């Protein structure tokens with residue numbers, strides 16, 4: 001039997017080595033709270049909490065606190081050439097610290113400034129990486145752990161399988177979390193036996209009763225197989241894992257020729273990325289929540305293979321826990 005206690009669970013003060021990964025637009029407060037209440041740690045996605053689910057950021061955190069007093073985390077997407085976005089993120093991080101959040105998952109960019117800001121409170125920063133060169137940079141920035149995003153992940157998947165990525169990152173000596181492909185308890189057991197300190201799940205938690213995504217989206221996850229997951233550049237400009245629906249088949253998965261040309265240009269790239277960020281935020285919000293949405297951009301990873309029913313979070317977590325305890 002594999003022990004549920006790892007370096008990650010000890011650092012974060014949680015019972016199970018399971019992170020409910022941040023998901024734009026699917027991270028609603030009730031879902032985050034349910035993952036934490038069941039012994040894992042739910043991660044808040046600030047844009048999802050405010051823009052999609054309509055909470056003032058601080059009030060949203062307090063609402064989650066009323067649902068559970070267990071630890072929660074916050075996702076900070078830190079790559080941005082926009083000063084306004086950076087200032088907004090700094091404010092969100094400060095509010096999160098004031099509200100007692102002590103776990104931060106950083107994505108893209110250099111996490112050094114986040115580490116410097118939160119470390120004095122004893123908070124931990126784990127950084128999303130898809131290959132060794134980003135991990136080296138994160139280590140130099142002082143992070144406390146790595147989230148290894150592999151080629152089976154939902155969201156922006158990495159290029160490498162879980163085993164290969166672990167071998168590349170293990171020599172750095174930090175706790176490493178496996179993100180991607182964990183749909184059923186056997187996947188968790190396998191990740192821990194590779195040597196991972198924990199797992200980060202996204203897709204599995206969309207197909208739960210607490211997630212407020214539309215029933216059509218949840219059904220599509222339950223029915224999909226790994227082969228139904230394709231990478232599309234049309235939504236955010238970089239490959240995003242989505243379910244191959246009739247809509248995706250019709251519009252294709254490659255960015256249009258003008259968009260591609262603009263993404264290549266040094267001056268136009270920034271403009272095009274900003275355009276994609278705003279447009280995709282609106283499109284994904286509509287496609288995920290609106291039961292009548294016809295443009296079916298449904299993000300999901302290859303973990304769909306192990307997901308066979310919509311269940312309450314507590315049941316999902318109990319099944320994972322049962323696979324670890326004798």
Ligand SMILES: Cc1cc2nc3c(=O)[nH]c(=O)nc-3n(C[C@H](O)[C@H](O)[C@H](O)COP(=O)(O)O)c2cc1C
Pocket residue numbers: 020021022023024025026045075107128149152153154155156179180181182200201202203204299300301302303
């Ligand atoms: C719908 C969806 C939205 C996501 N949004 C984000 C995000 O905003 N920030 C982030 O760091 N990761 C995001 N991810 C990645 C997840 O946090 C997690 O790493 C990933 O889903 C793990 O793969 P799995 O879906 O196979 O479990 C998203 C994933 C999905 C499925």
